Amino acid sequence: MDTLARTIGPRLSERWGQQFIVENRAGASGTIAGELTAKAPPDGYLLLLGTISSLATNVVLQKTLPYDPVRDFAPISLVATQNLMLVVHPSVPAKTVSELVRFAKSQPGKLSFASAGNGTGSHLSGELFRQVAGVDILHIPYKGVQPAMVDVISGQVAINFPSILSAMPHVRSGRVRALAVTGTKRTRAAPDLPTMQEAGVKNYESMTWYALVAPAGTPQDIVTRLSAEVAAILKQPDTHERLAREGADPAGSTPQEFGRFMQSEIEKWRRVIRAAGIQPS
Secondary structure: OHHHHHHHHHHHHHHHOOOOOOOOOOOHHHHHHHHHHHOOOOOOOOOEEEEHHHHHHHHHHOOOOOOOHHHHEEEEEEEEEEEEEEEEOOOOOOOOHHHHHHHHHHOOOOOEEEEOOOOOHHHHHHHHHHHHHOOOOEEEEOOOHHHHHHHHHOOOOOEEOOEHHHHHHHHHHOOOEEEEEOOOOOOOOOOOOOEOOOOOOOOOOOEEEEEEEEEOOOOHHHHHHHHHHHHHHHOOHHHHHHHHHOOOEEOOOOHHHHHHHHHHHHHHHHHHHHHHOOOOO
């Protein structure tokens, strides 16, 4: 996210003739930055580059979120998306997602999937796969991306849904086998891999996404201009190249389109989280 902010920020500075400063406010899956922005004056001088966590899943995963993404923010634009990747240990006798689904159904409860922790993108992606594909696989949470990948590489766990960047070195070395990416469109970072839907799992979509919002009440002319400027920046070839190196794809949207998307993501992941029995913390 820092790379994305420092890609967009300087270009906004050039186009607006005013300096855009990137200020990292890490903590609580984006909640600290979200609360700061939600309570800021709605004058266009403080914006939030939020994620699927701070703008969607935290609503369900946290008991007391200090802001409401729909009520307290003015949507500006979806900025970028980032696919995860379905990978398996080479010992798993499946070369495609359809073969993996059949194999999992042939021995319910025997296969397991690793995640970077409860409520993380890899966890929710695995839960969505379990629900949509109708497979009985066991979730094994780890304390971070690397420990989860280590146990998949060693064969302790069969399945993982890591980010493309963390997965690709191990895919290239043959230590894990990549079956699909999790978005609805193929990604420039792994163009030969099918999407889950192309691979036969209908209605499957799970992506990390990044979006720009302002405090609710920010004048509409400021929101509209920011959205147009971000869209223009995302069309630039050097922006495409920089995002591709991060395993991300440029998006861009109108404020209205992103507002609808954000609400749909909140409702979608609310259903998945509740169906999986994940308790808010």
